Amino acid sequence: MCVPCGESKEVTHMVCWRIRYIKAAIALGGFAALLVDAGAGLRWK
Amino acid sequence: MVLVYPLVLGLLLAPLFGGDVRRLADLRLRGVSLLYLALALQLVAFPVRALPIRVGDSGAVVLWLASYVCLAAATALNFRRPGLPLVAAGIAANVAAILANGGHMPVLPEAMHAAGRAYEIHYNSVATATPHLGWLVDRWAAPRWVPSANFFSVGDVLIALGGLVFPLAATGVVRPRLPGRARAREWGKLPRVL
Numbered sequence: 619m620c621v622p623c624g625e626s627k628e629v630t631h632m633v634c635w636r637i638r639y640i641k642a643a644i645a646l647g648g649f650a651a652l653l654v655d656a657g658a659g660l661r662w663k
Numbered sequence: 664m665v666l667v668y669p670l671v672l673g674l675l676l677a678p679l680f681g682g683d684v685r686r687l688a689d690l691r692l693r694g695v696s697l698l699y700l701a702l703a704l705q706l707v708a709f710p711v712r713a714l715p716i717r718v719g720d721s722g723a724v725v726l727w728l729a730s731y732v733c734l735a736a737a738t739a740l741n742f743r744r745p746g747l748p749l750v751a752a753g754i755a756a757n758v759a760a761i762l763a764n765g766g767h768m769p770v771l772p773e774a775m776h777a778a779g780r781a782y783e784i785h786y787n788s789v790a791t792a793t794p795h796l797g798w799l800v801d802r803w804a805a806p807r808w809v810p811s812a813n814f815f816s817v818g819d820v821l822i823a824l825g826g827l828v829f830p831l832a833a834t835g836v837v838r839p840r841l842p843g844r845a846r847a848r849e850w851g852k853l854p855r856v857l
Binding site for chain 2: 635638639641642644645646647648649650651652653654655656657
C-alpha cells in the first residue's frame with residue numbers, strides 16, 4: 619500500500635505517482651479528444 | 664484541432680490564477696474509452712490522405728454521427744464536471760445543425776469568403792447560402808492568425824468555453840458547486856506528500 623496517497627495497491631509511492639499521472643494523462647487526452655471531435659466546424663476541414 | 668487551444672490556454676493560465684497543476688494527477692473521467700472510440704470513428708470517417716481507408720459520403724456521415732453518440736454518452740457520464748455542460752450544449756447545437764442539414768455541417772458563403780476557402784463539399788462541411796437552423800451552422804471565419812483554424816459555429820464557441828473552464832476547475836481555479844464530500848470524490852484530494 620502507498621501510505622502517503624492512500625492507494626491500496628502494493629506499490630511504492632514513486633510507482634503509485636507514475637500510475638496516477640498516466641491515468642490523469644489518459645483522462646486529459648480523452649477530454650482533448652472530446653473537444654476535437656465535438657467541434658464539427660473546425661477539425662476536419 | 665483548434666478546439667484544443669482553450670484547453671492548453673486554461674492549463675497555462677491556471678497557475679496565474681491560483682490553480683495548482685498538481686491537482687491534474689487526480690483527474691479522472693468516466694467513459695474515457697468512449698472518447699477515444701469517437702476519435703477512431705472520426706479518423707475512419709474522414710481519414711488523412713496517408714491512411715489507405717476510404718469510406719463513401721453516406722458511410723462517413725453514419726460514422727460521424729455514431730461518434731457523436733459516443734461523445735454524448737461520455738459527456739453525460741461526466742456532466743457534473745465544470746465545463747462539461749457547456750461542451751454538451753455545444754455538441755447539441757452542432758448535432759442539431761448537422762441533422763437539420765442532411766448530415767453535413769453547413770458553412771455560410773460569407774464565412775468561406777472571409778476565410779479564403781472555396782468548395783461545395785469538403786469532408787463533413789458543405790457550402791450553403793440558406794441552411795436550416797442558420798444560427799447554428801458555421802457562420803464566422805476564425806482570425807487568420809489562429810493556426811489551422813477556418814470557420815466556427817455557436818456550438819464551437821460553447822465547446823471552446825467548456826474547454827477553458829474544465830482545466831481551470833481541474834486545477835482548482837474554479838470551484839465546482841458540489842457538497843464537500845462530492846467535490847472531494849469528483850476531483851480527488853491533493854496528496855499529503857509530494
